[in-house]
Amino acid sequence: MRILFGYQNIFNRNLRYVSSKSVSYKDTLNMPKSKFASTMKNRIKCENDIRQKHPVNQLWEWQSKQIHRPLFVLHDGPPFANGPLHIGHFLNKIQKDIIVRYKLLNGNRIDFRPGWDCHGLPIELRALQENKRNSDDKDPIVVRKLARQFATEALEKQKTEFQSWGILADWNNCYRTFDKEYIIDQFRLFWRLYQKGLLYRQYKPVNWSPTVQSALAESELEYNDKHKSTAIYVRFRLKNNDLISKLLPQTNLGNIYALIWTTTPWSLLGNQAVAVNEKLKYLFLKLFTSNDIYIVAESLLNNINKFSPFSNNQYEIIGNCLGSQLCGLTYKHPIYNDQTNYPIIISDHVSDAIGTGLVHIAPAHGSDDFLLSIKHNLQCVNAVNLTGHLNCPSIEFLHGRNALDKNDGIEAMLKYLNSDILYHYELIHSYPYDWRAKKPVLILGSQQWFIDTTRLRDNARKYILEDVKIFPEGAGKSFLSMTSQRPYWCISRQRYWGVPIPVFYTKDDKKELVINEDIIEHLIQCIQKEESIDFWWSSNDIKELLPVSMHNQAENLERGKDIFDVWFDSGSSFNTILKDFNCQADIYCEGHDQFNGWFLSSLLLSTGIQARAPFSNIFVHGFVVDKNNQKMSKSIGNVIQPSDMIFGGGKEKFNENGLDVCREWVARESYKPQCKASGEDLNKAHKRVFDIRNVLKFLLGNLYDFKPDKHRISNENLVAIDRYMTYCLYQILTKYHNDFDQYKMYHGLIAIEDFIQGDLSSLYCSVTKDRLYCNPSNSYLRRSTQTVFYLLLKCLNERLAPVMPYLAQELYNELSIIENKGNKINDVFENKFTFLDKQLTEISSELASTMSIILHLRNTYHEILQNRRAILYDIVLYLSDKAKLQFKQVQDVLGKHPSSVKVDFWHPLEELLQCSRVHQRSLSDLENDLIEENISSVDLPLLDDKFNYIMKIQYSSLHSCPRCRLQVSENENELCVRCFSYSQKS
Ligand SMILES: [Zn+2]
Known part of the structure; x- marks a missing residue:
C-alpha cells in the first residue's frame, strides 16, 4: 500500500x-430522544432515588428465593468492630459486592453473610479507655460488659455505613464472633484439634507485650526500623579446666574471657550458655596491657579493633582453634555468683555476620535459644516479669527495674556489669513493636497453648498448590512461603475479652491439664442456657463449670485463665458460617496482609479438622495509598474518608463522585498491590463514567421509536457494518466473561470501557449517525442499526452493572420502556446476562476481509x-x-x-x-x-x-x-x- x-x-x-x-x-x-440525563450532576440524589426504588434488601430477598440456581458462597472476612470505617474497608466491601453482583447476573444464587471480629485486645483497651478505667481493672465481668457494649455499638455503626454503600449481602443474618453459636462451634473445634493431638501447652518464648501484658502473634507485630538499643560487648570469664591447657599450652596464663556481643543487656540475667559455630575459626588474643586473653572469631576481628583495649593492635594472637574445639569449655555466670559450670555449646545459628562469633544463650528469650535449651537440657530462666521489669530478687540493685528503659534497667545493668563491659553504644535497628500499643515487645518464656503447625503445613501447602486458585496471578507465592515459615502458632492470650480456652488445671504444684469431651459438652449446655460465656468468669462455684460426673474432683481443680487469640476466633469462622456448605466457600476476598492473617489461620485450622482448604478461590486486593504512594496513616494525616470520596470534599477536594464512580475506581485499582486514591485518580474515573454514560445515552436516544418485537432485524439480514458490530460485541463479551470468571474484573472492565470509547463510539456511532438521523424512521438501514444498538445497549449495560449498578439501573429502566415491560420495573439484577449466539454472530471470511x-x-x-x-x-x-x-x-x-x-x-x-x-x-x-x-x-x-x-x-x-x-x-x-x-x- x-x-x-x-x-x-x-x-x-x-x-x-x-x-x-x-x-x-x-x-x-x-434526532435522538430520551429522558436519560447526560449530566453527572446530582449523582448522590440520583443514586439515592434509585436505591429507594430498588432497595438492596428486596433484591437480596428475591435472590435468596431462587433456590433452583447454583449457589455461590463468598465468605466475609470479619473486620474488627473497633471504630469508624476507612477507605480500605470501602475497597474491600465494594470489591466483594462487584464479585457478588457479577455472579448473580451470571445465574448464581449468593450466600454472603457479613461478619465482625468482636473480641481482642484493641476492643478491650478501647472499651476501658472510653470508660476512663485503666487496663489493670481486675473484674473480668466489668471488662467484658464494657467491651461487648463497645463492640456492639461499633459494629452497628459500621453496619449502617456498609449498608449505605449499597452492598448486596445478607444484612439480617450477620455473624459476630461473640455470638453463642459461634463460641459453641469454637469449643467443638478446639476439642477436635485437641483430640487429634494438634494442640499442646508448653513453656516457650513468645512475643510478649509488657504494655498490654499479653502474648502477641507474629501478625500483631510491627517492625520499627528506627528502634534504639544499647548494644554491648561484654566478657564472660572462662573457668579453668583441662581443655584450656590443651588449647593453650603456654603457662602463666591470665584470665580467659569469651567476648560476647548483645543488644539486649537485660537478657543476660537469663543466660544459660554461650554458643559458637563449629566451623568458624576462633582466635585467642592476649592483651599487651595485661595478661588477659579474649576469644573472638577471626572473621569478626574488625568489629573489636575499633575499641579499647583492642584498638591500635594492643594485643597478640597467641593461638587459634575451630569452634568445635571450644565445646566443653565452661564459664562463670556474668551476673550470678553461683557454682554452676555454664557451657560453651555448638549451634548452626551462630554466624560471622555480626558480633564476635560467640552468642549468649537465654532460652526464655529467643526461639533459637529455646531450641538449644531442649537439646542441651538448659534451664529456662525469665530475666524479666510480665510487665517487663527485671526479675532477680537476689540482686536488689537490679530487681524490679524496667528492662527496656535506657535510664533505668539498661543503665543499671551497665553499672552492675561495670568492668566486664568493654564497650557499649547506641544501635539503631529494626525491632518488633506491639502494633497496637506502638511499644517495643520482648521475647519472654511462658506457658502457652500452641497449634502444631509443623504437622499442618505440608498439607496446607499442598492445598494451596493443588486445590486453591489465588488471584491475581502470582499473588499466591507469598502465601506459600508464609505457610512454611510459621514455626508454631501461639493461640492463648492472657486477657478477659475473648473466648476462654475451656480447660481446667489441678490445684497442686503439677498444675496438670484436665480436659475431656464431657467438660466441653457441659460448657456448651451452659452457654445455651446463659446466652453467653460470661459465666466462665462470674461463676463462684467451680462445680457449675463441670459436668456432674466430675463434681467430686471440683475441689482440686481451677479454671484456665487463657483466652483464644483473635486469629483463632476469626480463623474458625468457616466452621460456623460455612457449616451448610461443607465448610468451604467459593471465595475469600481480602487484602494481601491476610496471607499472614486470616487466610493463613483459616487454612491451618481447616487443614487440622477437615483435611482441605476452607476456600476454593482467593482474591487478594491491595492497600489504599495516597497520591504520593504513601500508606494511609493518622499520624501523617493522609487518611481518606470513604464519605469524602463519595460525597465530595476532604483534603483531596474530591468531586461529588457518587458510588458508581468510586466503584469504578475500586474495580480498576483493587488488583494492584497499591491502590492510589487521589483526587486526580477519582477525577479520571469520573470522566470515564461520564463518557460511558454519554455513549450509552446516544444508543438509548436512537431507540426511542424502536420496538424490539416489531422492528428487530434478524442477524443474517443485518447490513455489513451492523453485522460486524455484533461480531465485535460477541468478542468483547467473551473476553469480559473470561476475565470475570478468572477474577480479573479489572481487565474485563477495561476491555468493555475501551470498546465503548473505541469501536463503538468512534467508529460505529459516527458512521451510523447519518442513517439514523436522516433516513425515514422505518427505513431498513435505520432498523438494522437500531437492532444492533439495542443489543449493544442491553449487553453492555448488563456487563457494566456489577461495577456501576446505579447507571445500569437507570438505563435498564429506560430499556424496560422500550421493551414494553409495563409499569412494574424490576431490578436489573433480577435478570441473567444476555448471551449472544456464537454462530449467529460469526462473520463470513468475505465480511472479515472487507x-x-x-x-x-x-x-x-x-x-x-x-x-x-x-x-x-x-x-x-x-x-x-x-x-x-x-x-x-x-x-x-x-x-x-x-x-x-x-x-x-x-x-x-x-x-x-x-x-x-x-x-x-x-x-x-x-x-x-x-x-x-x-x-x-x-x-x-x-x-x-x-x-x-x-x-x-x-x-x-x-x-x-x-x-x-x-x-x-x-x-x-x-x-x-x-x-x-x-x-x-x-
Ligand atoms: Zn442530504
Whole structure:
C-alpha cells in the first residue's frame, strides 16, 4: 500500500461557508430522544432515588428465593468492630459486592453473610479507655460488659455505613464472633484439634507485650526500623579446666574471657550458655596491657579493633582453634555468683555476620535459644516479669527495674556489669513493636497453648498448590512461603475479652491439664442456657463449670485463665458460617496482609479438622495509598474518608463522585498491590463514567421509536457494518466473561470501557449517525442499526452493572420502556446476562476481509486528515488490477442487503469512510494524473502487498446539503437527492 499526500496544499484553501439559510430541516430528522440525563450532576440524589426504588434488601430477598440456581458462597472476612470505617474497608466491601453482583447476573444464587471480629485486645483497651478505667481493672465481668457494649455499638455503626454503600449481602443474618453459636462451634473445634493431638501447652518464648501484658502473634507485630538499643560487648570469664591447657599450652596464663556481643543487656540475667559455630575459626588474643586473653572469631576481628583495649593492635594472637574445639569449655555466670559450670555449646545459628562469633544463650528469650535449651537440657530462666521489669530478687540493685528503659534497667545493668563491659553504644535497628500499643515487645518464656503447625503445613501447602486458585496471578507465592515459615502458632492470650480456652488445671504444684469431651459438652449446655460465656468468669462455684460426673474432683481443680487469640476466633469462622456448605466457600476476598492473617489461620485450622482448604478461590486486593504512594496513616494525616470520596470534599477536594464512580475506581485499582486514591485518580474515573454514560445515552436516544418485537432485524439480514458490530460485541463479551470468571474484573472492565470509547463510539456511532438521523424512521438501514444498538445497549449495560449498578439501573429502566415491560420495573439484577449466539454472530471470511480493508482505508484517511472535517474531501484510490477486483468485492459486501428490501440513496463506502465521494482510478493512471496536476510523487514505502493502493485526497467539488450536512449536493444550499426525496414524502 502506498499513501500519497495528494494536493498537499488543499488544507490551506479558504473554505466556502455553505449556509442553510433560514430553512430548518430539524423537524424532518429523527434526532435522538430520551429522558436519560447526560449530566453527572446530582449523582448522590440520583443514586439515592434509585436505591429507594430498588432497595438492596428486596433484591437480596428475591435472590435468596431462587433456590433452583447454583449457589455461590463468598465468605466475609470479619473486620474488627473497633471504630469508624476507612477507605480500605470501602475497597474491600465494594470489591466483594462487584464479585457478588457479577455472579448473580451470571445465574448464581449468593450466600454472603457479613461478619465482625468482636473480641481482642484493641476492643478491650478501647472499651476501658472510653470508660476512663485503666487496663489493670481486675473484674473480668466489668471488662467484658464494657467491651461487648463497645463492640456492639461499633459494629452497628459500621453496619449502617456498609449498608449505605449499597452492598448486596445478607444484612439480617450477620455473624459476630461473640455470638453463642459461634463460641459453641469454637469449643467443638478446639476439642477436635485437641483430640487429634494438634494442640499442646508448653513453656516457650513468645512475643510478649509488657504494655498490654499479653502474648502477641507474629501478625500483631510491627517492625520499627528506627528502634534504639544499647548494644554491648561484654566478657564472660572462662573457668579453668583441662581443655584450656590443651588449647593453650603456654603457662602463666591470665584470665580467659569469651567476648560476647548483645543488644539486649537485660537478657543476660537469663543466660544459660554461650554458643559458637563449629566451623568458624576462633582466635585467642592476649592483651599487651595485661595478661588477659579474649576469644573472638577471626572473621569478626574488625568489629573489636575499633575499641579499647583492642584498638591500635594492643594485643597478640597467641593461638587459634575451630569452634568445635571450644565445646566443653565452661564459664562463670556474668551476673550470678553461683557454682554452676555454664557451657560453651555448638549451634548452626551462630554466624560471622555480626558480633564476635560467640552468642549468649537465654532460652526464655529467643526461639533459637529455646531450641538449644531442649537439646542441651538448659534451664529456662525469665530475666524479666510480665510487665517487663527485671526479675532477680537476689540482686536488689537490679530487681524490679524496667528492662527496656535506657535510664533505668539498661543503665543499671551497665553499672552492675561495670568492668566486664568493654564497650557499649547506641544501635539503631529494626525491632518488633506491639502494633497496637506502638511499644517495643520482648521475647519472654511462658506457658502457652500452641497449634502444631509443623504437622499442618505440608498439607496446607499442598492445598494451596493443588486445590486453591489465588488471584491475581502470582499473588499466591507469598502465601506459600508464609505457610512454611510459621514455626508454631501461639493461640492463648492472657486477657478477659475473648473466648476462654475451656480447660481446667489441678490445684497442686503439677498444675496438670484436665480436659475431656464431657467438660466441653457441659460448657456448651451452659452457654445455651446463659446466652453467653460470661459465666466462665462470674461463676463462684467451680462445680457449675463441670459436668456432674466430675463434681467430686471440683475441689482440686481451677479454671484456665487463657483466652483464644483473635486469629483463632476469626480463623474458625468457616466452621460456623460455612457449616451448610461443607465448610468451604467459593471465595475469600481480602487484602494481601491476610496471607499472614486470616487466610493463613483459616487454612491451618481447616487443614487440622477437615483435611482441605476452607476456600476454593482467593482474591487478594491491595492497600489504599495516597497520591504520593504513601500508606494511609493518622499520624501523617493522609487518611481518606470513604464519605469524602463519595460525597465530595476532604483534603483531596474530591468531586461529588457518587458510588458508581468510586466503584469504578475500586474495580480498576483493587488488583494492584497499591491502590492510589487521589483526587486526580477519582477525577479520571469520573470522566470515564461520564463518557460511558454519554455513549450509552446516544444508543438509548436512537431507540426511542424502536420496538424490539416489531422492528428487530434478524442477524443474517443485518447490513455489513451492523453485522460486524455484533461480531465485535460477541468478542468483547467473551473476553469480559473470561476475565470475570478468572477474577480479573479489572481487565474485563477495561476491555468493555475501551470498546465503548473505541469501536463503538468512534467508529460505529459516527458512521451510523447519518442513517439514523436522516433516513425515514422505518427505513431498513435505520432498523438494522437500531437492532444492533439495542443489543449493544442491553449487553453492555448488563456487563457494566456489577461495577456501576446505579447507571445500569437507570438505563435498564429506560430499556424496560422500550421493551414494553409495563409499569412494574424490576431490578436489573433480577435478570441473567444476555448471551449472544456464537454462530449467529460469526462473520463470513468475505465480511472479515472487507472490514479489514475498509477499516484500514478509514484509518489511513482519518490519520492523514487529522482533525479536519472528513466529509469535505474526496478520496481517489489508485488501485492495481488485483486490488480493483478486491475492491469490487468490498463494495458488494458493504452494500449487501436482502433482495426483498429496497434500499435507496445508500453509499456504504462513503458512509464508512465518512468522506464526500470515493473515486477509483487505475494505478497506471497515476503518473499521468501527477503530471497533469503538477505535483511530484512522494515515494513512500510499500506497506502491504495484500491490497495495493495509493490514496489521494482532494477537496470535494460537491456542496453541503442543508439537511444531512453531507458534502453531497450538486449546488450550494440545495438539498441532496436523498434529502430532497425524503423531505418531499414527509
Ligand atoms: Zn442530504
